[in-house]
């Protein structure tokens with residue numbers, strides 16, 4: 001199956017070691033940019049108590065939740081260390097400065 | 113539950129013959145960590161089952177001691193009681209898992225080697241991670257801003273969200289907004305502006321804080337710049353309630369109104385707040401000025417307090433009224449407002465230069481000793497003057513209202529979504 005992509009903005013819209021949000025009718029998606037310009041898209045909702053991961057500190061390919069400091073892998077959405085939990089990840093693609101997210105984002109969230 | 117917690121805290125004060133006796137005697141269901149509801153059995157069980165050997169391990173696996181830290185002493189005793197002497201709490205604590213170096217050593221090297229950016233520190237001091245973690249980055253950002261005023265460029269991405277967007281994140285991801293009310297004084301104009309903002313942005317809770325000002329809670333992140341614009345228009349600036357920096361200066365009405373007032377405590381409080389605001393410190397700094405020894409502003413449990421007396425100003429410091437409750441220590445007597453202001457600025461500067469990130473003034477004072485602090489800011493007038501001058505120099509770069517900067521467009525990316533997607537047509 002060929003993946004359909006939706007353009008969401010530019011790499012330069014996101015600070016290095018930072019994140020921006022995509023609003024969807026079913027919840028927010030956080031788009032992260034690492035120190036070496038890798039990009040990741042994750043559900044913007046910590047499985048612990050709902051913290052906005054997009055407001056966390058980004059380090060390496062991890063983000064620390066701003067509410068109680070759980071650490072998540074941006075690559076897998078898995079909580080690091082002994083805590084248990086995972087957030088949904090979404091396919092994202094970069095073409096030079098342009099960013100695209102899988103067009104399936106809306107059904108993917110709705111299906112939860 | 114509460115009984116065992118209190119028993120535990122009372123015990124921590126020391127005095128028992130066998131320092132571990134009381135924790136050993138606690139039953140397995142005794143609550144050790146009140147923040148996270150962790151009982152003794154869960155902690156000792158995890159230490160045994162998972163082979164935990166450090167406080168950090170226990171924090172990660174059980175959550176005990178992972179929030180406010182009040183129970184840390186008890187948790188350390190449980191580790192000692194469970195694994196014996198191999199646990200050494202006095203060993204040098206590395207800043208975080210990215211380095212073996214402790215705070216003091218890192219700070220010494222930042223100055224000695226002239227390191228002026230976070231990547232430079234990490235490279236020169238051989239950090240084991242590519243760009244640190246959520247523990248070391250805010251600490252390094254503070255040390256660099258305090259040690260290289262005017263040269264170091266603040267790294268917003270290394271700040272906790274509250275200091276990045278200049279508001280306090282709440283449990284639901286909204287924010288709270290606290291404008292400055294200098295010395296706790298407000299006016300009909302300010303109060304009207306606050307009421308109008310609360311109406312206009314449907315702000316659900318308006319609360320009077322313990323620091324003599326007003327907190328607007330439940331503001332949506334995207335509304336923050338517009339809320340600030342309206343508050344700015346009425347002459348209000350950020351109260352920095354979110355900052356490791358100068359928070360409030362509480363005052364009583366002093367000689368302006370009170371029949372017992374010996375000095376203008378309100379005026380001095382306003383003057384101090386206007387002089388000190390904007391400064392970054394290792395942890396938050398709260399002051400209070402009382403107009404006479406009746407101490408209505410509760411100055412004797414603050415980081416820094418002033419008790420006005422007929423002959424001048426008694427300056428006290430190193431109090432605490434949070435996780436711990438501790439009365440202040442006397443620092444000195446000053447004869448004039450000018451002298452008081454100079455001494456307090458010197459004290460804060462010494463704390464900025466020596467305090468470890470997140471270490472409140474009372475902890476710093478206990479670590480370095482009251483005598484050494486007095487030697488710098490009271491007894492040696494030339495040292496005091498130099499500290500004061502360094503503080504004044506750094507204030508030249510610090511006193512910019514962060515709300516106004518953001519009203520004018522700084523960091524706009526923080527407050528707007530990158531893209532918004534509506535419902536797909538087919539779903540309508």
Ligand code: SF4
Nearest residue numbers: 364370403404407408
């Ligand atoms: S501390 Fe003294 S001067 Fe201030 S309000 Fe109380 S009684 Fe009056």
Ligand code: FES
Nearest residue numbers: 046048049051065
């Ligand atoms: S909500 Fe994320 S760690 Fe608690």
Ligand code: FES
Nearest residue numbers: 145147179180181
């Ligand atoms: S009581 Fe354990 S962290 Fe607060």
